[in-house]
Amino acid sequence: MKYVIAVIRPHKLEDVKAELEKEEVHLMTVTDALGCGRQKGVTEVYRGVREVGNLLRKVKLEIAVNDNFLERTISAITRGAREGQIGDGKIFVMDLAECVRISTGERGGEAIG
Amino acid sequence: MINYADTVWMLISTALVMIMTPTLAFFYGGLVRKKNVLSVLMQTIVVLAVVSLQWVLVGYSLAFGPDLGGVIGAFNYFGLVGVGMDPLPGQSIPHQLFVLFQMMFAIITPALIIGAFVERIKFSGFLAFILLWTTLIYDPMAHWVWASGGWLAGLGALDFAGGTVIHILAGISALVMALLLGKREGLNGGHSPHNLPLSVLGAGFLWFGWFGFNAGSALSVGPVAVSAFLNTNTAAAAAAVTWMVMDWVVNRVPTVLGVITGLVAGLVAITPAAGYVTPLASIAIGAAGSIFGFIFVTKVKMKFGYDDSLDVFGVHGIAGIVGALMTGLFATKTINSAGADGLFYGNPHQLLVQALAVGVAIAFAAAGTFVIFKIVDLVVGMRVDVREEHVGLDLTQHHESGYTLME
Numbered sequence: 001m002k003y004v005i006a007v008i009r010p011h012k013l014e015d016v017k018a019e020l021e022k023e024e025v026h027l028m029t030v031t032d033a034l035g036c037g038r039q040k041g042v043t044e045v046y047r048g049v050r051e052v053g054n055l056l057r058k059v060k061l062e063i064a065v066n067d068n069f070l071e072r073t074i075s076a077i078t079r080g081a082r083e084g085q086i087g088d089g090k091i092f093v094m095d096l097a098e099c100v101r102i103s104t105g106e107r108g109g110e111a112i113g
Numbered sequence: 114m115i116n117y118a119d120t121v122w123m124l125i126s127t128a129l130v131m132i133m134t135p136t137l138a139f140f141y142g143g144l145v146r147k148k149n150v151l152s153v154l155m156q157t158i159v160v161l162a163v164v165s166l167q168w169v170l171v172g173y174s175l176a177f178g179p180d181l182g183g184v185i186g187a188f189n190y191f192g193l194v195g196v197g198m199d200p201l202p203g204q205s206i207p208h209q210l211f212v213l214f215q216m217m218f219a220i221i222t223p224a225l226i227i228g229a230f231v232e233r234i235k236f237s238g239f240l241a242f243i244l245l246w247t248t249l250i251y252d253p254m255a256h257w258v259w260a261s262g263g264w265l266a267g268l269g270a271l272d273f274a275g276g277t278v279i280h281i282l283a284g285i286s287a288l289v290m291a292l293l294l295g296k297r298e299g300l301n302g303g304h305s306p307h308n309l310p311l312s313v314l315g316a317g318f319l320w321f322g323w324f325g326f327n328a329g330s331a332l333s334v335g336p337v338a339v340s341a342f343l344n345t346n347t348a349a350a351a352a353a354v355t356w357m358v359m360d361w362v363v364n365r366v367p368t369v370l371g372v373i374t375g376l377v378a379g380l381v382a383i384t385p386a387a388g389y390v391t392p393l394a395s396i397a398i399g400a401a402g403s404i405f406g407f408i409f410v411t412k413v414k415m416k417f418g419y420d421d422s423l424d425v426f427g428v429h430g431i432a433g434i435v436g437a438l439m440t441g442l443f444a445t446k447t448i449n450s451a452g453a454d455g456l457f458y459g460n461p462h463q464l465l466v467q468a469l470a471v472g473v474a475i476a477f478a479a480a481g482t483f484v485i486f487k488i489v490d491l492v493v494g495m496r497v498d499v500r501e502e503h504v505g506l507d508l509t510q511h512h513e514s515g516y517t518l519m520e
Contacts, residue, residue: 011299011503034518042504045512057148057518 001096001112002070006061007035008081008089013059016080023072025063027113033060039087058089064096066109115198116205119333123206123214129325130217134161134224136322140315140373141228144423147307148505149232150515156239160224163240164247168216169193175252177215180262185253202261205333214329219255222279223247228423229287232297233502236510238495242485246286250481254278254474270470271444271452271463273341274330276385276437277474284430285478288421293486294495296420298502309369316373320349323380327387337449341387345380348399352379352432355403363411378406378428382436386443389452394443401439402432434471441467 008016013030020028034055044051065073074091082088101111138157142150164172171191178186190196198207223243230239257265258278265277272278306312327345331338356375361367382402383395390398410427421427441464444455454460489495501509508514 009503014299032518042508043512044508044514 001099001109002065002067003094003096004061004063004065004070004073004077005092005094006063006077006081006089007033007058008061008077009083009087010057010059012081012083012089013061016061016077019076019080020063020073023069023076025065025069025073025076027063029062031060031062033058037086037090056087064099064112066112114205115200115207116333119205120207120210122334122338123210123329123332126325126329127210127214127217129322130214130221130329131161131322133319133322133326134158134217134221136315136318137221137224137227138315139311140319140377141231141312141423143308143311143313143315144228144306144370145231146304146505147516148507148514150307150507151513152236152506152510153227153231155236155511156227156234157224159240160227160243161220163243164220164223165216167244167247168212168219172219172247172252173212173215175248176219176255177211177260180256180260183262183264183267184256186256186260211332214332215255218275218279218326219247219251222251222275222283225279225283225425225429226287226290228425229291229421230294231422232506233294233496234506235494235497236506238489238493241489241493242495245485245489246482249485250282250286250478251278254282254477257473258470265470265473268466268469269453269463270466271389271440272385272437272470273388273440273452274327274384276381276433276440277470280381280384280429280433281437281471281474282478284426284428284433285475286482287425288419288430289479289482290486291419291421291426293483293490294420296418297422298499300420306370313369313373316377320346320376320380323349323384327384331388337388337451340448343392344383344387344390344395347392348383348395348402349376349379351396351399352376352382352403352406355379355400356407359404359407363407374406374410374424374428375403378402378432381429381432382439384433385437386440389440389444389449389455391443391445391448394439398436398439398443402435405435406432434475437467437471438464441465 035058036055042054042056044054063073077091099111100107134157138154142153145153174188174190175186178190181187196208196212198209200206201208223246255278257263258272323345324342328338328342331341353372353376356371357367360371379399379402382398386398406428409431410424414427442456444452445458446452446454453463456464
């Protein structure tokens with residue numbers, strides 16, 4: 001089992017969700033996030049005071065998948081989120097030790113889907 | 114002669130109409146995405162400031178200066194030179210107070226159009242558009258309908274508080290803007306309003322301000338003002354209930370956004386009729402404005418796919434047309450001896466005159482907005498680029514954010 005974390009542009013969320021649907025990945029957790037990578041932050045001005053390098057709005061997706069779904073998930077996120085420029089975001093993949101479905105008590109691969 | 118009771122009422126009414134513009138900002142602001150909330154508030158507040166100056170410098174003179182051939186006012190009142198306190202013929206309030214009351218109408222009309230082009234317009238292009246539109250479209254139209262000597266007023270068209278001059282003009286211009294500017298990027302089937310409570314606050318205070326808008330349009334204290342006040346409230350109520358019921362029946366659920374959209378449609382529809390009809394007629398007019406608004410907002414827009422983002426055409430344009438035509442049905446001299454009788458009171462001619470005024474407003478708004486858009490688009494540019502649209506207008510046009518995610 002793998003745990004996939006993706007940080008993407010907010011306006012790409014709908015596209016990424018659509019691509020994931022096509023690959024039959026339906027379960028995910030989505031949060032608002034702030035961040036900056038190679039893309040510079042934004043400059044804001046309040047009553048003449050410039051605030052340089054404020055963090056940019058991003059969206060963070062977290063998806064738990066079985067191993068055979070991993071590549072499909074990565075390629076779906078990439079297809080949906082890519083504009084070909086810095087700021088498109090990153091995907092992180094981690095090993096997942098355990099997964100429990102609370103309502104039934106199922107564990108492991110069965111509990112993920 | 115100045116009547117001081119009338120003067121007090123008109124001072125209050127002027128302030129009531131003024132509050133409608135910042136209130137409209139919140140009505141619209143709550144409906145956009147959070148990355149664009151400030152841009153909408155900014156545009157609305159800036160209209161208040163810019164058109165105030167335009168009105169003092171040239172607008173009032175073009176709209177209400179001495180008539181030139183029924184088409185436009187002469188330059189005599191530029192900078193309000195020579196506009197004093199003596200009332201105009203047939204009025205009982207200081208001339209400068211009339212200037213002020215009309216100023217608030219000139220402000221809210223272009224502000225209404227903002228709802229059609231939110232989330233994608235360039236601020237500089239917006240400013241140029243608003244100034245040109247107010248000067249070249251609103252001011253002449255106000256002259257035609259309201260100034261003594263205006264050619265539509267001469268034909269006997271009834272427009273108590275601005276159904277034609279304000280709502281049809283703004284609504285049609287909004288549709289043209291939405292068509293020319295194109296849809297917002299990457300929105301298939303819209304999005305959820307980011308803060309509906311703001312919009313409810315805005316709608317509530319629009320209803321409040323509209324008492325000044327309609328009852329103030331009597332320009333005096335008396336039976337006509339009271340009649341307009343009662344009709345305004347009644348039509349808003351009828352329209353809110355009508356929309357709620359339609360929502361419940363058609364979409365299976367009564368929604369908050371439905372009720373506030375409905376009440377605005379009712380206020381729009383009663384505007385041209387407010388001082389000419391009975392309370393029962395105002396129920397019919399409010400309900401009809403709501404029904405036709407509902408059809409255009411929920412069905413026609415989907416079918417044709419134009420991005421009239423906050424339904425300025427669907428609500429103000431359509432309910433404005435419904436109200437202007439129904440004034441030709443329900444108007445009666447028993448309510449206002451200075452008005453006219455409509456079709457239901459034995460005068461079918463009035464309906465034809467109303468239809469003519471509606472047609473003129475539609476044609477003038479559509480053609481004028483088209484030309485102004487093309488010129489501004491060429492010289493300044495009207496639309497932000499795609500990347501700016503994705504980041505949002507707050508950050509790209511004003512370098513500020515409406516909300517922080519964390520301190």
